Amino acid sequence: xxxxxxxxxATAAEEQVRHYTFxxxxxxxxxxxxxxxxxxxxxxxxxxxxxVTAFRDVGFTFDTTPWPTHVTLDNFRTAFSTARGNHFGHxxxxxxxxxxxxxxxxxxxxxxAAYALSRLNFPGKYFVxxxxxxASMFPxxxxxxxxxxxxxxxxxxxxxxxxxxxxxxxxxxxxxTVYTLTAFFGEMPWELEESARMDGCTPGQAFRxxxxxxxxxxxxxxxxxxFISSWNEFLLSSQFSTSKTQPxxxxxxxxxxxxxHQEPYTTVMAAATIVTVPLIIMVLVFQRAIVSGLTAGGxxx
Amino acid sequence: xxLFNPGQGTGDxxxxxxxxxLLAGILGFFALMAFVQTVVLxxxxxxxxxxxAVLAVLVVLLWLTVRARRRLGGAADPP
Numbered sequence: 001x002x003x004x005x006x007x008x009x010a011t012a013a014e015e016q017v018r019h020y021t022f023x024x025x026x027x028x029x030x031x032x033x034x035x036x037x038x039x040x041x042x043x044x045x046x047x048x049x050x051x052v053t054a055f056r057d058v059g060f061t062f063d064t065t066p067w068p069t070h071v072t073l074d075n076f077r078t079a080f081s082t083a084r085g086n087h088f089g090h091x092x093x094x095x096x097x098x099x100x101x102x103x104x105x106x107x108x109x110x111x112x113a114a115y116a117l118s119r120l121n122f123p124g125k126y127f128v129x130x131x132x133x134x135a136s137m138f139p140x141x142x143x144x145x146x147x148x149x150x151x152x153x154x155x156x157x158x159x160x161x162x163x164x165x166x167x168x169x170x171x172x173x174x175x176x177t178v179y180t181l182t183a184f185f186g187e188m189p190w191e192l193e194e195s196a197r198m199d200g201c202t203p204g205q206a207f208r209x210x211x212x213x214x215x216x217x218x219x220x221x222x223x224x225x226x227f228i229s230s231w232n233e234f235l236l237s238s239q240f241s242t243s244k245t246q247p248x249x250x251x252x253x254x255x256x257x258x259x260x261h262q263e264p265y266t267t268v269m270a271a272a273t274i275v276t277v278p279l280i281i282m283v284l285v286f287q288r289a290i291v292s293g294l295t296a297g298g299x300x301x
Numbered sequence: 302x303x304l305f306n307p308g309q310g311t312g313d314x315x316x317x318x319x320x321x322x323l324l325a326g327i328l329g330f331f332a333l334m335a336f337v338q339t340v341v342l343x344x345x346x347x348x349x350x351x352x353x354a355v356l357a358v359l360v361v362l363l364w365l366t367v368r369a370r371r372r373l374g375g376a377a378d379p380p
Binding site: 124125126127128129130131132133134135137138 | 327
Protein backbone atom coordinates (compact mmCIF):
# COMPACT_ATOMS: atom_id res chain seq x y z
CA UNK A 1 0.00 0.00 0.00
CA UNK A 2 2.83 2.35 0.87
CA UNK A 3 4.53 1.58 -2.45
CA UNK A 4 1.41 2.76 -4.31
CA UNK A 5 0.84 5.79 -2.08
CA UNK A 6 4.40 7.09 -2.46
CA UNK A 7 4.37 7.63 -6.26
CA UNK A 8 0.89 9.19 -6.01
CA UNK A 9 2.13 11.63 -3.35
CA ALA A 10 5.21 12.40 -5.43
CA THR A 11 3.06 13.07 -8.52
CA ALA A 12 0.78 15.38 -6.53
CA ALA A 13 3.81 17.24 -5.17
CA GLU A 14 5.28 17.56 -8.68
CA GLU A 15 1.95 18.84 -9.98
CA GLN A 16 1.83 21.38 -7.15
CA VAL A 17 5.37 22.56 -7.90
CA ARG A 18 4.57 22.80 -11.63
CA HIS A 19 1.38 24.78 -10.90
CA TYR A 20 3.25 27.09 -8.51
CA THR A 21 6.07 27.61 -11.05
CA PHE A 22 3.57 28.40 -13.82
CA UNK A 23 1.69 30.86 -11.57
CA UNK A 24 4.98 32.49 -10.60
CA UNK A 25 6.15 32.76 -14.23
CA UNK A 26 2.74 33.58 -15.74
CA UNK A 27 3.27 37.36 -15.64
CA UNK A 28 6.61 37.40 -17.54
CA UNK A 29 5.32 34.78 -20.02
CA UNK A 30 2.18 36.82 -20.81
CA UNK A 31 4.26 40.00 -21.10
CA UNK A 32 6.61 38.14 -23.44
CA UNK A 33 3.74 37.03 -25.68
CA UNK A 34 2.31 40.57 -25.75
CA UNK A 35 5.73 41.89 -26.78
CA UNK A 36 6.00 39.24 -29.50
CA UNK A 37 2.50 40.07 -30.76
CA UNK A 38 3.39 43.78 -31.00
CA UNK A 39 6.57 42.98 -32.95
CA UNK A 40 4.74 40.61 -35.32
CA UNK A 41 1.91 43.11 -35.94
CA UNK A 42 4.45 45.92 -36.41
CA UNK A 43 6.35 43.84 -38.96
CA UNK A 44 3.38 42.38 -40.84
CA UNK A 45 1.05 45.41 -40.89
CA UNK A 46 2.65 47.00 -44.00
CA UNK A 47 2.45 43.67 -45.85
CA UNK A 48 -1.17 43.22 -44.80
CA UNK A 49 -1.99 46.70 -46.07
CA UNK A 50 -0.13 45.96 -49.31
CA UNK A 51 -2.23 42.83 -49.94
CA VAL A 52 -5.49 44.58 -48.95
CA THR A 53 -4.77 47.49 -51.33
CA ALA A 54 -3.69 45.09 -54.10
CA PHE A 55 -7.15 43.48 -54.10
CA ARG A 56 -9.06 46.79 -53.77
CA ASP A 57 -10.81 48.49 -56.69
CA VAL A 58 -8.86 51.46 -58.06
CA GLY A 59 -11.77 53.79 -57.27
CA PHE A 60 -11.34 52.99 -53.57
CA THR A 61 -7.54 53.30 -53.40
CA PHE A 62 -7.58 55.59 -50.37
CA ASP A 63 -10.32 53.73 -48.51
CA THR A 64 -9.07 53.22 -44.94
CA THR A 65 -11.29 50.25 -44.06
CA PRO A 66 -8.83 47.84 -42.38
CA TRP A 67 -10.24 44.69 -44.05
CA PRO A 68 -10.61 43.88 -47.77
CA THR A 69 -13.46 45.76 -49.46
CA HIS A 70 -14.43 46.17 -53.16
CA VAL A 71 -12.32 43.12 -53.99
CA THR A 72 -11.11 42.81 -57.58
CA LEU A 73 -8.30 41.13 -59.54
CA ASP A 74 -8.07 43.99 -62.06
CA ASN A 75 -4.92 45.38 -60.42
CA PHE A 76 -3.04 42.12 -61.11
CA ARG A 77 -4.22 42.16 -64.75
CA THR A 78 -3.10 45.80 -65.07
CA ALA A 79 0.30 44.98 -63.53
CA PHE A 80 0.98 42.37 -66.23
CA SER A 81 -0.61 44.43 -69.01
CA THR A 82 1.80 46.00 -71.49
CA ALA A 83 -0.80 48.48 -72.79
CA ARG A 84 0.69 51.36 -70.76
CA GLY A 85 4.30 50.54 -71.59
CA ASN A 86 4.91 48.45 -68.44
CA HIS A 87 6.88 45.21 -68.83
CA PHE A 88 6.38 43.64 -65.44
CA GLY A 89 6.47 40.02 -66.63
CA HIS A 90 9.78 40.55 -68.42
CA UNK A 91 11.13 42.39 -65.36
CA UNK A 92 10.29 39.36 -63.18
CA UNK A 93 12.39 37.13 -65.45
CA UNK A 94 15.23 39.69 -65.33
CA UNK A 95 15.11 39.75 -61.52
CA UNK A 96 15.28 35.95 -61.38
CA UNK A 97 18.29 35.89 -63.76
CA UNK A 98 20.14 38.61 -61.83
CA UNK A 99 19.29 37.09 -58.42
CA UNK A 100 20.22 33.52 -59.34
CA UNK A 101 23.54 34.43 -61.01
CA UNK A 102 24.50 36.82 -58.19
CA UNK A 103 23.69 34.22 -55.53
CA UNK A 104 25.50 31.41 -57.38
CA UNK A 105 28.71 33.41 -57.90
CA UNK A 106 28.67 34.88 -54.38
CA UNK A 107 28.15 31.44 -52.85
CA UNK A 108 30.79 29.76 -55.00
CA UNK A 109 33.46 32.28 -54.06
CA UNK A 110 32.15 32.93 -50.55
CA UNK A 111 32.18 29.28 -49.43
CA UNK A 112 35.88 28.83 -50.17
CA ALA A 113 36.87 32.21 -48.74
CA ALA A 114 34.83 31.67 -45.56
CA TYR A 115 36.14 28.11 -45.10
CA ALA A 116 39.74 29.31 -45.41
CA LEU A 117 39.13 32.24 -43.06
CA SER A 118 37.52 30.12 -40.37
CA ARG A 119 39.68 26.99 -40.72
CA LEU A 120 43.18 28.20 -41.48
CA ASN A 121 45.44 30.11 -39.13
CA PHE A 122 47.62 32.54 -41.03
CA PRO A 123 49.09 35.96 -40.17
CA GLY A 124 46.70 38.77 -41.06
CA LYS A 125 43.59 36.56 -40.95
CA TYR A 126 41.68 39.11 -38.90
CA PHE A 127 42.99 41.91 -41.11
CA VAL A 128 41.36 40.16 -44.11
CA UNK A 129 38.14 39.77 -42.10
CA UNK A 130 38.30 43.50 -41.37
CA UNK A 131 38.57 44.24 -45.10
CA UNK A 132 35.52 42.02 -45.75
CA UNK A 133 33.57 43.87 -43.05
CA UNK A 134 34.76 47.20 -44.47
CA ALA A 135 33.56 46.21 -47.95
CA SER A 136 30.14 45.28 -46.56
CA MET A 137 29.91 48.71 -44.86
CA PHE A 138 30.72 50.61 -48.06
CA PRO A 139 27.82 52.88 -49.08
CA UNK A 140 26.31 51.81 -52.41
CA UNK A 141 25.41 55.35 -53.41
CA UNK A 142 29.13 56.22 -53.58
CA UNK A 143 29.54 53.69 -56.39
CA UNK A 144 26.72 54.96 -58.62
CA UNK A 145 28.54 57.82 -60.32
CA UNK A 146 31.93 56.15 -61.00
CA UNK A 147 30.34 52.88 -62.10
CA UNK A 148 27.93 54.75 -64.38
CA UNK A 149 30.87 56.44 -66.13
CA UNK A 150 32.80 53.17 -66.35
CA UNK A 151 29.92 51.06 -67.67
CA UNK A 152 28.90 53.84 -70.03
CA UNK A 153 32.39 53.92 -71.56
CA UNK A 154 32.30 50.11 -71.93
CA UNK A 155 28.89 50.29 -73.65
CA UNK A 156 27.19 48.21 -70.95
CA UNK A 157 24.24 50.57 -70.45
CA UNK A 158 22.25 49.39 -73.45
CA UNK A 159 20.74 46.13 -74.70
CA UNK A 160 20.93 42.88 -72.76
CA UNK A 161 23.96 43.69 -70.60
CA UNK A 162 23.01 41.86 -67.41
CA UNK A 163 26.62 42.04 -66.19
CA UNK A 164 26.14 45.75 -65.45
CA UNK A 165 23.66 44.71 -62.75
CA UNK A 166 25.16 41.40 -61.67
CA UNK A 167 28.74 42.58 -61.00
CA UNK A 168 27.80 45.45 -58.61
CA UNK A 169 25.29 43.14 -56.90
CA UNK A 170 28.01 40.53 -56.35
CA UNK A 171 30.27 43.16 -54.77
CA UNK A 172 27.61 43.65 -52.07
CA UNK A 173 26.41 40.05 -51.77
CA UNK A 174 29.93 38.59 -51.49
CA UNK A 175 31.00 40.27 -48.20
CA UNK A 176 27.62 39.34 -46.72
CA THR A 177 28.13 35.73 -47.84
CA VAL A 178 31.73 35.56 -46.60
CA TYR A 179 31.13 36.88 -43.12
CA THR A 180 27.89 34.95 -42.60
CA LEU A 181 29.54 31.70 -43.67
CA THR A 182 32.74 32.47 -41.74
CA ALA A 183 30.70 32.77 -38.55
CA PHE A 184 28.82 29.56 -39.44
CA PHE A 185 31.95 27.52 -40.28
CA GLY A 186 33.56 28.82 -37.07
CA GLU A 187 30.86 27.05 -35.05
CA MET A 188 31.31 23.68 -36.80
CA PRO A 189 33.01 20.76 -35.05
CA TRP A 190 36.41 20.42 -36.69
CA GLU A 191 36.85 16.97 -35.17
CA LEU A 192 34.67 15.65 -38.02
CA GLU A 193 37.14 16.93 -40.60
CA GLU A 194 40.02 15.53 -38.59
CA SER A 195 38.25 12.15 -38.44
CA ALA A 196 37.78 12.21 -42.21
CA ARG A 197 41.48 12.99 -42.66
CA MET A 198 42.33 10.08 -40.35
CA ASP A 199 40.17 7.84 -42.56
CA GLY A 200 42.22 8.78 -45.59
CA CYS A 201 40.40 11.80 -47.07
CA THR A 202 42.43 14.57 -48.65
CA PRO A 203 41.68 18.12 -47.36
CA GLY A 204 39.55 18.71 -50.47
CA GLN A 205 37.60 15.46 -50.02
CA ALA A 206 37.06 16.18 -46.31
CA PHE A 207 35.67 19.58 -47.25
CA ARG A 208 33.51 18.31 -50.14
CA UNK A 209 32.23 15.06 -48.64
CA UNK A 210 32.03 15.84 -44.91
CA UNK A 211 32.01 19.53 -44.11
CA UNK A 212 29.98 20.87 -47.04
CA UNK A 213 26.96 18.56 -46.53
CA UNK A 214 27.03 19.34 -42.80
CA UNK A 215 27.14 23.05 -43.58
CA UNK A 216 24.00 22.77 -45.78
CA UNK A 217 21.69 24.67 -43.36
CA UNK A 218 24.15 27.57 -43.20
CA UNK A 219 24.69 27.49 -46.98
CA UNK A 220 20.95 27.62 -47.71
CA UNK A 221 20.37 30.39 -45.19
CA UNK A 222 23.23 32.44 -46.65
CA UNK A 223 22.02 31.78 -50.20
CA UNK A 224 18.55 33.03 -49.24
CA UNK A 225 20.05 36.18 -47.68
CA UNK A 226 22.18 36.82 -50.79
CA PHE A 227 19.21 36.24 -53.10
CA ILE A 228 16.96 38.55 -51.08
CA SER A 229 19.59 41.31 -51.07
CA SER A 230 19.88 41.00 -54.85
CA TRP A 231 16.12 40.68 -55.40
CA ASN A 232 15.37 43.85 -53.39
CA GLU A 233 18.22 45.94 -54.80
CA PHE A 234 16.97 49.21 -56.30
CA LEU A 235 19.60 51.98 -56.19
CA LEU A 236 22.19 50.52 -58.59
CA SER A 237 19.57 48.79 -60.76
CA SER A 238 17.72 52.07 -61.31
CA GLN A 239 20.92 53.54 -62.80
CA PHE A 240 22.48 50.63 -64.67
CA SER A 241 19.45 48.80 -66.07
CA THR A 242 18.09 49.28 -69.56
CA SER A 243 14.52 48.73 -70.74
CA LYS A 244 15.57 45.15 -71.56
CA THR A 245 17.36 44.33 -68.28
CA GLN A 246 15.07 46.19 -65.89
CA PRO A 247 14.46 44.21 -62.65
CA UNK A 248 11.08 44.30 -60.86
CA UNK A 249 12.09 46.92 -58.30
CA UNK A 250 12.79 49.41 -61.09
CA UNK A 251 9.84 48.30 -63.24
CA UNK A 252 7.43 48.94 -60.35
CA UNK A 253 8.92 52.39 -59.74
CA UNK A 254 8.30 53.29 -63.39
CA UNK A 255 4.66 52.09 -63.47
CA UNK A 256 2.43 54.64 -65.18
CA UNK A 257 -1.22 55.28 -64.37
CA UNK A 258 -4.21 55.69 -66.66
CA UNK A 259 -3.83 59.50 -66.54
CA UNK A 260 -0.65 61.61 -66.68
CA HIS A 261 0.84 62.27 -63.21
CA GLN A 262 -1.51 59.69 -61.69
CA GLU A 263 0.26 57.28 -59.35
CA PRO A 264 -1.23 53.77 -59.82
CA TYR A 265 -1.06 52.75 -56.15
CA THR A 266 -3.28 49.69 -56.42
CA THR A 267 -1.31 48.33 -59.41
CA VAL A 268 1.96 49.00 -57.59
CA MET A 269 0.64 47.11 -54.55
CA ALA A 270 -0.49 44.20 -56.74
CA ALA A 271 2.95 44.05 -58.37
CA ALA A 272 4.65 44.27 -54.96
CA THR A 273 2.49 41.37 -53.75
CA ILE A 274 3.55 39.29 -56.77
CA VAL A 275 7.21 40.18 -56.14
CA THR A 276 6.97 39.04 -52.51
CA VAL A 277 5.50 35.63 -53.41
CA PRO A 278 8.69 34.05 -54.92
CA LEU A 279 10.63 34.97 -51.78
CA ILE A 280 8.04 33.30 -49.57
CA ILE A 281 8.00 30.20 -51.81
CA MET A 282 11.80 30.05 -51.79
CA VAL A 283 11.98 30.23 -48.00
CA LEU A 284 9.28 27.53 -47.70
CA VAL A 285 11.08 25.25 -50.18
CA PHE A 286 14.48 25.69 -48.54
CA GLN A 287 12.98 25.29 -45.09
CA ARG A 288 13.05 21.55 -45.68
CA ALA A 289 16.78 21.76 -46.34
CA ILE A 290 17.42 23.95 -43.33
CA VAL A 291 17.26 21.14 -40.85
CA SER A 292 18.19 22.48 -37.46
CA GLY A 293 20.51 20.39 -35.43
CA LEU A 294 21.89 18.53 -38.43
CA THR A 295 25.26 18.32 -36.75
CA ALA A 296 23.82 17.54 -33.31
CA GLY A 297 25.27 14.27 -32.08
CA GLY A 298 27.82 14.21 -34.88
CA UNK A 299 30.66 14.20 -32.40
CA UNK A 300 30.52 11.72 -29.56
CA UNK A 301 33.35 11.31 -27.13
CA UNK B 302 33.13 36.35 -27.81
CA UNK B 303 33.27 34.99 -31.35
CA LEU B 304 35.10 35.26 -34.61
CA PHE B 305 34.16 38.92 -35.12
CA ASN B 306 34.72 40.00 -31.53
CA PRO B 307 37.53 37.78 -30.35
CA GLY B 308 38.44 37.69 -26.70
CA GLN B 309 35.97 40.41 -25.72
CA GLY B 310 36.08 41.27 -22.04
CA THR B 311 38.70 38.63 -21.24
CA GLY B 312 41.66 40.99 -21.11
CA ASP B 313 43.47 38.46 -23.27
CA UNK B 314 46.27 40.15 -25.29
CA UNK B 315 45.63 37.71 -28.12
CA UNK B 316 41.96 38.77 -28.33
CA UNK B 317 43.01 42.42 -28.19
CA UNK B 318 45.51 41.84 -31.00
CA UNK B 319 42.84 40.17 -33.12
CA UNK B 320 40.42 43.04 -32.55
CA UNK B 321 43.10 45.51 -33.58
CA UNK B 322 43.78 43.45 -36.73
CA LEU B 323 40.06 43.58 -37.54
CA LEU B 324 39.96 47.35 -37.00
CA ALA B 325 43.09 47.81 -39.12
CA GLY B 326 41.39 45.88 -41.94
CA ILE B 327 38.28 48.09 -41.86
CA LEU B 328 40.32 51.32 -41.64
CA GLY B 329 42.74 50.07 -44.31
CA PHE B 330 39.88 49.38 -46.72
CA PHE B 331 38.36 52.83 -46.29
CA ALA B 332 41.81 54.48 -46.42
CA LEU B 333 42.48 52.74 -49.74
CA MET B 334 39.13 53.94 -51.11
CA ALA B 335 39.86 57.51 -49.94
CA PHE B 336 43.36 57.30 -51.48
CA VAL B 337 41.96 56.21 -54.86
CA GLN B 338 39.38 59.01 -54.79
CA THR B 339 41.97 61.63 -53.84
CA VAL B 340 44.35 60.52 -56.61
CA VAL B 341 41.55 60.54 -59.20
CA LEU B 342 40.44 64.04 -58.15
CA UNK B 343 44.03 65.34 -58.19
CA UNK B 344 44.75 63.86 -61.61
CA UNK B 345 41.55 65.38 -63.02
CA UNK B 346 42.42 68.76 -61.53
CA UNK B 347 39.26 68.88 -59.43
CA UNK B 348 38.97 70.10 -55.80
CA UNK B 349 40.42 67.33 -53.62
CA UNK B 350 40.78 69.15 -50.28
CA UNK B 351 37.97 67.39 -48.45
CA UNK B 352 38.90 64.00 -49.85
CA UNK B 353 42.53 64.54 -48.82
CA ALA B 354 41.44 65.56 -45.31
CA VAL B 355 39.35 62.38 -44.96
CA LEU B 356 42.33 60.36 -46.20
CA ALA B 357 44.61 62.06 -43.66
CA VAL B 358 42.23 61.26 -40.79
CA LEU B 359 41.95 57.62 -41.91
CA VAL B 360 45.73 57.28 -42.28
CA VAL B 361 46.29 58.69 -38.77
CA LEU B 362 43.71 56.30 -37.30
CA LEU B 363 45.26 53.40 -39.21
CA TRP B 364 48.73 54.36 -37.99
CA LEU B 365 47.51 54.49 -34.37
CA THR B 366 45.89 51.07 -34.78
CA VAL B 367 48.98 49.53 -36.36
CA ARG B 368 51.19 51.07 -33.65
CA ALA B 369 48.96 49.60 -30.91
CA ARG B 370 49.03 46.25 -32.68
CA ARG B 371 52.82 46.23 -33.03
CA ARG B 372 53.19 46.92 -29.30
CA LEU B 373 51.37 43.68 -28.62
CA GLY B 374 53.83 41.75 -30.77
CA GLY B 375 52.90 38.44 -32.38
CA ALA B 376 50.16 37.63 -29.88
CA ALA B 377 47.53 37.09 -32.58
CA ASP B 378 49.79 35.20 -34.91
CA PRO B 379 49.06 31.52 -35.45
CA PRO B 380 50.75 29.19 -32.97
